[in-house]
Amino acid sequence: xxxxxxxxxxxxxxxxxxxxxxxxxxxxxxxxxxxxxxxxxxxxxxxxxxxxxxxxxxxxxxxxxxxxxxxxxxxxxxxxxxxxxxxxxxxxxxxxxxxxxxxxxxxxxxxxxxxxxxxxxxxxxxxxxxxxxxxxxxxxxxxxxxxxxxxxxxxxxxxxxxxxxxxxxxxxxxxxxxxxxxxxxxxxxxxxxxxxxxxxxxxxxxxxxxxxxxxxxxxxxxxxxxxxxxxxxxxxxxxxxxxxxxxxxxxxxxxxxxxxxxxxxxxxxxxxxxxxxxxxxxxxxxxxxxxxxxxxxxxxxxxxxx
Amino acid sequence: xxxxxxxxxxxxxxxxxxxxxxxxxxxxxxxxxxxxxxxxxxxxxxxxxxxxxxxxxxxxxxxxxxxxxxxxxxxxxxxxxxxxxxxxxxxxxxxxxxxxxxxxxxxxxxxxxxxxxxxxxxxxxxxxxxxxxxxxxxxxxxxxxxxxxxxxxxxxxxxxxxxxxxxxxxxxxxxxxxxxxxxxxxxxxxxxxxxxxxxxxxxxxxxxxxxxxxxxxxxxxxxxxxxxxxxxxxxxxxxxxxxxxxxxxxxxxxxxxxxxxxxxxxxxxxxxxxxxxxxxxxxxxxxxxxxxxxxxxxxxxxxx
Numbered sequence: 255x256x257x258x259x260x261x262x263x264x265x266x267x268x269x270x271x272x273x274x275x276x277x278x279x280x281x282x283x284x285x286x287x288x289x290x291x292x293x294x295x296x297x298x299x300x301x302x303x304x305x306x307x308x309x310x311x312x313x314x315x316x317x318x319x320x321x322x323x324x325x326x327x328x329x330x331x332x333x334x335x336x337x338x339x340x341x342x343x344x345x346x347x348x349x350x351x352x353x354x355x356x357x358x359x360x361x362x363x364x365x366x367x368x369x370x371x372x373x374x375x376x377x378x379x380x381x382x383x384x385x386x387x388x389x390x391x392x393x394x395x396x397x398x399x400x401x402x403x404x405x406x407x408x409x410x411x412x413x414x415x416x417x418x419x420x421x422x423x424x425x426x427x428x429x430x431x432x433x434x435x436x437x438x439x440x441x442x443x444x445x446x447x448x449x450x451x452x453x454x455x456x457x458x459x460x461x462x463x464x465x466x467x468x469x470x471x472x473x474x475x476x477x478x479x480x481x482x483x484x485x486x487x488x489x490x491x492x493x494x495x496x497x498x499x500x501x502x503x504x505x506x507x508x509x510x511x512x513x514x515x516x517x518x519x520x521x522x523x524x525x526x527x528x529x530x531x532x533x534x535x536x537x538x539x540x541x542x543x544x545x546x547x548x549x550x551x552x553x554x555x556x557x558x559x560x
Numbered sequence: 561x562x563x564x565x566x567x568x569x570x571x572x573x574x575x576x577x578x579x580x581x582x583x584x585x586x587x588x589x590x591x592x593x594x595x596x597x598x599x600x601x602x603x604x605x606x607x608x609x610x611x612x613x614x615x616x617x618x619x620x621x622x623x624x625x626x627x628x629x630x631x632x633x634x635x636x637x638x639x640x641x642x643x644x645x646x647x648x649x650x651x652x653x654x655x656x657x658x659x660x661x662x663x664x665x666x667x668x669x670x671x672x673x674x675x676x677x678x679x680x681x682x683x684x685x686x687x688x689x690x691x692x693x694x695x696x697x698x699x700x701x702x703x704x705x706x707x708x709x710x711x712x713x714x715x716x717x718x719x720x721x722x723x724x725x726x727x728x729x730x731x732x733x734x735x736x737x738x739x740x741x742x743x744x745x746x747x748x749x750x751x752x753x754x755x756x757x758x759x760x761x762x763x764x765x766x767x768x769x770x771x772x773x774x775x776x777x778x779x780x781x782x783x784x785x786x787x788x789x790x791x792x793x794x795x796x797x798x799x800x801x802x803x804x805x806x807x808x809x810x811x812x813x814x815x816x817x818x819x820x821x822x823x824x825x826x827x828x829x830x831x832x833x834x835x836x837x838x839x840x841x842x843x844x845x846x847x848x849x850x851x852x853x854x855x856x857x858x859x860x861x862x863x864x
Contacts, residue, residue, distance in 0.1 A: 279687045282768035286683035290676060290739060291696055297736045298703055301711035301718060308714070315713070361607060368594040369601040377851040378608045380858075381615070384847045386797035386815050389836045393618045396634065396829060401617065404633040433610065438858075445859040452594075480862075494707050497799050500819070518709040523804070528713055535710040543705050 391501020446480030681746030786861030
């Protein structure tokens with residue numbers, strides 16, 4: 255879903271020339287847009303507003319309800335389970351983002367080099383994107399809980415099934431999530447790498463630049479827009495992790511791998527905490543927006559430094 | 561990742577052997593004068609095992625009997641092959657029904673998405689200098705930041721109230737929720753299409769609708785491919801939305817069928833894996849035949 259178009263739209267739109275004197279567009283354009291706006295408002299904005307509204311009540315998802323002011327929000331900060339879910343989500347998201355971007359960039363550079371059967375390998379690395387995380391997750395679950403304990407029986411961590419280890423189960427979730435996410439990131443980086451003309455490298459190597467130096471001074475600066483978008487989007491996606499957890503650990507052992515999304519889902523649907531978890535979701539939205547904007551600021555400033 | 565690379569597996573070398581000769585026939589990219597980088601080739605080949613091993617494991621387990629599975633790690637070659645798992649899985653997950661549901665939802669979403677997103681994006685892209693359209697553009701774009709959980713709970717109430725807790729409702733939801741990203745992808749492309757073409761048609765008396773249908777839409781084909789692929793993969797594999805929206809068991813999608821399956825037959829790995837393979841197969845087969853087209857489509861969408 256990563257598109258580097260962001261960079262374009264952030265710039266003020268170069269107005270498409272004042273070719274029409276009138277302030278109003280031909281009426282047909284309005285007919286094209288209005289239905290979509292109304293549908294979007296009805297199925298996206300209205301639920302958002304309803305959600306925000308109920309977050310100030312004690313609605314359990316059924317029965318009667320009363321306004322409780324900001325009590326839900328206040329309680330969130332005192333709820334250990336919520337805090338733990340945020341802790342897990344951030345730890346998971348940061349580790350997964352770093353790994354995904356490091357691995358995808360490396361593989362994208364490999365795929366961009368002159369290698370045999372390049373299109374075939376490209377196709378292979380994209381396969382995980384095509385598959386449902388949930389289904390692949392069940393395969394990984396078997397791998398972790400049945401195969402690895404037998405294959406790596408000498409290592410206690412794996413021999414005892416890493417998924418049942420409260421301290422390390424999250425690393426298994428990271429493996430699955432990164433495995434999946436790399437597929438798309440690789441393609442984005444590859445698209446970025448192909449925008450770099452080959453003669454720059456030739457010139458650099460004539461000047462005696464080592465491959466490491468070429469990466470640092472040419473490759474990385476030139477794909478930094480792709481890097482920014484990839485990092486921002488992967489962190490945002492990983493913070494909302496859900497499917498890999500359902501498939502691997504179900505949030506366990508205990509609540510050690512329970513992400514925020516998972517907590518909202520569980521508490522809201524089966525725990526009778528509709529209002530409370532919606533408040534949690536509103537807070538989560540604010541957190542994600544702030545994190546994304548901060549990242550954009552920091553990464554784009556760094557982009558400019560080159 | 562590293563843990564699975566070290567596991568010995570029979571699938572890797574076999575697959576490479578099949579492919580290399582095929583590639584040689586095609587020859588390399590003639591414009592690329594660099595010498596073949598064998599180190600990179602080897603490294604890429606070895607790393608691709610991380611992708612291939614889990615898939616091999618899925619196939620190997622699905623073709624075993626429970627007894628064969630219990631005696632090993634799952635990686636042994638399945639021999640003699642046990643095809644029966646597929647028949648059992650077919651029955652238990654009511655595969656034809658789930659496949660039909662998923663196919664209907666996916667095809668419906670792709671068709672509606674391509675049509676509506678491109679139409680809206682066209683209207684927006686050609687009028688972005690007008691405050692109304694600019695406002696709509698940013699309004700739709702802002703939704704990209706809103707995480708699904710926030711609308712999840714109210715949405716469930718709303719869909720069941722409106723009678724949209726069925727495949728038709730799913731199509732509506734995918735079409736609407738896809739708008740934000742798709743408009744983003746389309747508008748940049750539309751603005752790169754010279755407007756003179758449309759103006760000429762308009763001179764000849766074509767209506768805006770006709771201009772869109774006969775001139776703009778055909779020109780959008782590259783982006784239609786990108787958007788179509790993204791929507792198709794999303795709708796086919798999505799789990800959380802069907803999980804919360806669909807209520808009738810007979811409306812179950814393939815992803816959901818696997819989830820229910822996991823709960824019911826927890827220890828029956830061989831049948832479960834056969835079922836997973838069947839769930840993955842349709843999209844995988846389509847992908848294998850359209851691989852180059854898919855990847856170039858996605859890449860094009862990301863550069864624009």
